[in-house]
Amino acid sequence: xxxxxxxxxxxxxxxxxxxxxxxxxxxxxxxxxxxxxxxxxxxxxxxxxxxxxxxxxxxxxxxxxxxxxxxxxxxxxxxxxxxxxxxxxxxxxxxxxxxxxxxxxxxxxxxxxxxxxxxxxxxxxxxxxxxxxxxxxxxxxxxxxxxxxxxxxxxxxxxxxxxxxxxxxxxxxxxxxxxxxxxxxxxxxxxxxxxxxxxxxxxxxxxxxxxxxxxxxxxxxxxxxxxxxxxxxxxxxxxxxxxxxxxxxxxxxxxxxxxxxxxxxxxxxxxxxxxxxxxxxxxxxxxxxxxxxxxxxxxxxxxxxxxxxxxxxxxxxxxxxxxxxxxxxxxxxxxxxxxxxxxxxxxxxxxxxxxxxxxxxxxxx
Numbered sequence: 279x280x281x282x283x284x285x286x287x288x289x290x291x292x293x294x295x296x297x298x299x300x301x302x303x304x305x306x307x308x309x310x311x312x313x314x315x316x317x318x319x320x321x322x323x324x325x326x327x328x329x330x331x332x333x334x335x336x337x338x339x340x341x342x343x344x345x346x347x348x349x350x351x352x353x354x355x356x357x358x359x360x361x362x363x364x365x366x367x368x369x370x371x372x373x374x375x376x377x378x379x380x381x382x383x384x385x386x387x388x389x390x391x392x393x394x395x396x397x398x399x400x401x402x403x404x405x406x407x408x409x410x411x412x413x414x415x416x417x418x419x420x421x422x423x424x425x426x427x428x429x430x431x432x433x434x435x436x437x438x439x440x441x442x443x444x445x446x447x448x449x450x451x452x453x454x455x456x457x458x459x460x461x462x463x464x465x466x467x468x469x470x471x472x473x474x475x476x477x478x479x480x481x482x483x484x485x486x487x488x489x490x491x492x493x494x495x496x497x498x499x500x501x502x503x504x505x506x507x508x509x510x511x512x513x514x515x516x517x518x519x520x521x522x523x524x525x526x527x528x529x530x531x532x533x534x535x536x537x538x539x540x541x542x543x544x545x546x547x548x549x550x551x552x553x554x555x556x557x558x559x560x561x562x563x564x565x566x567x568x569x570x571x572x573x574x575x576x577x578x579x580x581x582x583x584x585x586x587x588x589x590x591x592x593x594x595x596x597x598x599x600x601x602x603x604x605x606x607x608x609x610x611x612x613x614x615x616x617x618x619x620x621x622x623x624x625x626x627x628x629x630x631x632x633x634x635x636x637x638x639x640x641x642x643x
Contacts, residue, residue, distance in 0.1 A: 421460060561574075
């Protein structure tokens with residue numbers, strides 16, 4: 279696990295959050311992203327605090343993928359810059375001072391706080407550097423007032439916004455309206471797909487625009503462009519979710535967002551088949567006596583690191599593990615001092631282990 283160290287000489291009892299960030303950046307950001315950003319500032323306020331993406335994920339009861347997604351969002355809006363190693367691990371984090379919205383077009387360079395990395399360590403300095411030259415992906419905040427005004431004159435959009443208000447049961451705020459326009463203008467969702475997106479989210483008990491945006495971005499990542507494709511994806515995932523729930527011994531409720539996030543990680547990021555996931559769930563319940571998605575994720579992430587693709591690979595790992603245990607036990611016996619005197623209890627025939635034969639039996643189970 280790569281450890282990252284943030285260093286700073288400021289007062290550790292104070293974490294500074296600018297009014298500019300609160301007024302102009304926080305309202306449009308996903309709540310989980312805001313928590314990650316504030317926590318990163320909190321770490322910077324302490325001297326030489328080691329941390330890793332895994333530790334941040336554990337702190338927020340989410341996945342490392344969720345942490346990286348948050349960091350990339352703040353990079354998109356130019357609040358920080360990420361640099362990567364060749365293996366795609368994050369090495370540098372540069373915190374940019376949030377530019378005032380009205381001054382974004384200014385050609386001058388924004389002040390930044392650079393978090394530089396040497397091997398596995400991050401150290402904050404007071405150097406001023408240029409922002410990343412990598413083009414930032416557009417977000418809802420990139421829609422200009424003129425473009426918003428233009429879209430709102432579209433009869434199709436007017437109808438869509440009205441339908442959205444009926445589903446959400448309230449008048450849309452400017453931020454909510456802008457998000458819906460973002461789905462249409464940037465994600466290229468059709469009005470029918472956006473209507474289904476809102477209907478789907480509300481049917482699951484979520485009327486938050488942040489949740490709706492999370493689903494929209496996930497659909498965009500999967501290349502979903504029609505209502506039919508969205509329904510097929512939802513049906514497929516719903517079936518897989520409840521299959522996993524059954525393996526965990528859970529019934530009578532729907533999965534919560536954190537569970538969905540982990541299950542999507544197993545299915546999409548890790549690319550495991552359902553039989554592998556079910557095996558991990560079964561082992562989780564046997565080991566802990568209760569369902570635990572975090573425990574199952576540790577099993578599956580370990581299997582991913584060892585390139586497990588089939589149940590046969592799992593059995594091979596089990597056999598190797600048992601063999602190592604037997605070898606250690608034998609070595610321990612051989613190293614133990616022999617008793618000075620012999621008696622009838624020491625006159626038995628010592629058992630010799632045939633490790634190859636034992637491994638074959640385990641693999642054939």
